[in-house]
Amino acid sequence: MEYALFYAEGADALPYAPADDNVGEWVDDVEARGVSEYGERLRPAQDATTVRVRGGEVLVVDGPFTESKESIGGFDVIDVRDLDEAIEVASRHPVASFGRVEIRPFVRWPDADPDSRIVPAGFAERPVRGRRYLLLVVVEPGGERAPAGGDRAEDDGPEAWVREMDGRGVRLFGEVLRGPADATFVRRRHDEVLVTDGGFAEAKEWVAGFDLIEVQGGLAEAIEVASKHPMARGGAIELRPLWPFDVHEDHVARTEREAADLGRRLEPAAAVAAAGSER
């Protein structure tokens, strides 16, 4: 069964200790076991761009759709036996020890080919041909149509958008997630694995799915792609540039090197990029 793992700090986060970061071992292990499909780190929240369409107008803002502690810092797609194995895999990820890992099952379509995978086979070897963004589909109040549940294909569902973006070679893969009621949080504290129900009833906004896109025209094109997604009207689309790194390098040195860019937006200002996309 396939799951998305989302890494976040969460409300009770401890400080990140780069010396304890063993993400390289984790990656080696999940690859050796064949349970990992694909995963990436994301640029921090200040490099997020959130796109909404209201009344036909494209509204673009710098920053993520939600406050930063809950903001996603990276993700993996795994294929494991069941939730217990997903919990085991998640609990050994270094983020579980200071933040939290959210385990989200995907919607399983009744007519889906049982052999198909979220991440296409051989994807990791595919050369990068443009700028990649994780496009997070966000359900939030105030959208212009009923929020999409996980269960049903909607009349104005994303099928047309998927066809268009697949045709343009922009969309690499993506899928709809089951709702927050089916989510599970995993944290590790004092060497104890803490598993909790992830579906809090008070959640007003949540990630309902994601796509990985690859664009030639930078943030401007990514915004254009996002604005065409039907959920830009129904909720919001958050664009997060990937932030690849060598999982086996010394994380203390890496953290020091990256400190200079911390808190600084490397993406163009959303307004500038959006203006560019209209030209």
Place this chain on the structure above:
Amino acid sequence: MPGAGGATPLAPGIAAALRGAYRSDWARVVATLIRVTGDWDVAEEAAAGAFERAAQTWPRDGVPRNPGAWLTIAARNLALDRLRRRGVEADKVGEWMAMQEAIGGADGPPDPADVVADEEPAWDDRLRLVFTCAHPALPMESRVALTLRTVGGLDTGEIARAFHVPEPTMGQRISRAKRKIRHAGIPYRVPAADLLPERVEGVLAVLYLIANEGYLASHGDELQRLDLAAEAIRLTRLLVALMPDADEARALLALMLLQHARSAARIDAAGDLVPLPEQDRTTWDAGEIEEGLALLSTAAIPTREPGPPQAGPYRLQAEIQAVHARARSAVETDWPAIVARYDALSMFADSPFVALNRAIARGMAFGPQAGLDDLALLEASGRLDGYHLLPAAQADLLRRQGEADAAAARYRDAIALARTAPERRFLERRLAELPGP
């Protein structure tokens, strides 16, 4: 039992056999059907249908030699029909047919659990069910409800009434939990050995919660809900039978039995609370006490690791109840032994409720002032703000110390906060009994 019993009243023997079968076999039937169909709703509907069929045919044909096997096979047939009608994949139905043949070839209907080959044949299906219902990815209130529904065989209305929520709310809670099991991939399996200790802990937590709700209702007019307490005992007994090596499960069962043994003595004819020192100890259930004490003496299985055996939190709580159970009268209670166990308990968890009980025990063992000092610290921590038993405990120790005025003030605080009518009446009585100025 829901669903059973038709328009015509059943002969008492048949009704008793049906009730007995429901009690002993509901979980087994549902558990087996969930494993084979992978569908909780089909399994429950088929199990309910099988009991309905039993209510129709047993009066005519007599109670079968092995009611459990009869019910399982009847439920299988119903589930098979339902799956076929739904047009479920041919291979699944085929699997069923193979199973049916295997059963047909045997001498009489054997226990289905023995027939179906499985990866973990040693585990009873009901054990899978218990672990799945208590999975940590489900919200605690759903775990409790689902365990009572699916393992306990209570219907949604009964569970809703027990927890004072509207029936539709409880129905949604249960169906949402089932949906999560299906969609999030919660396995129907006894956890692997490395996960087992923490998952057993999770199951015990669910059973403990059910028992506590039964022992001391958190609201309402009735102080105790014997249905829930008895249900918790029944389910824990099942867990102990399925996992005889789980020491803490045995200790939890002992704890429940020792508390339940006092249930008749805890309430007087007017429905008012009778505190432990005033209870008529001859009305304690000797059988339950004996069983509880016996469970404790065998729960002391030597640990594999070197060093002294570490008593778990349920064992410590059960031992506290055992001290009470062994005391022939209130004044003979070995309070220092109780204090020692609360000391050990407070090492496990930094719980204000343990701290409260420890303070009371210290007051009884070492004089009221020792307890009042502890309670003053606890009150200052603010961790039990709004909890009626804190001022009630202070009032009781002040009363024992002869400080009637201070005791009266604390009784009034406790009365304002009390959550059940019997507790409120008890506190009012205590207040009235204080010597006047």
